[in-house]
Amino acid sequence: MKLPKLILTDIDGVWTDGGMYYDGTDVELKKFNTYDSAGVLFAHHLGIPVGIITGENTQIVQRRADKLKVDYCFLGVKDKIQVVKDLVNKLGITLDDVAYIGDDINDLLVLKSVGIAGVPSSAPAYIQKYASILCEKKGGEGAFREFVERIVGNNILEDIIYKIVLINQ
Secondary structure, eight states: OOOOSEEEEOOTTTTSOSOOEEOTTSOEEOOOOTHHHHHHHHHHHTTOOEEEEOSOOOHHHHHHHHHHTOSEEEOSOSOHHHHHHHHHHHHTOOGGGEEEEOOSGGGHHHHHHSSEEEEOTTSOHHHHTTOSEEOSSOTTTTHHHHHHHHHHOHHHHHHHHHHHHHHTO
């Protein structure tokens, strides 16, 4: 598989289980799986930028993006395909150079348009049919990391891990 020049991802239902947790004081919580941070690390090690595109407009997602040094973070997006088109034009690449993982109706146009389309196993069947990569993991269980690992492939992945381990010793 040809490596993409950009990896984009939805958040709710991909990096999270899709649940939204509220307490009695108007606090909203999301649970992220730390496994997904390795997906960002692997992409960055290969020089591939990562971007988040979500319909939610919450600082929770921005904080996660900042912590992981995600290259692009688009919050409160109503038209995801337009954001993707604008970004690829800005970067001078094509939709075919993009890998995207999403899980629901608002991801459908992007999934149908990009070179590599992925979904977690928890995505509805009518969304899964547009994926070139169907992850074994559900959203919130490391599906983004699995998506990146499947794109990269075992040989390159082993090389990345070896270099990361040597650099950090």
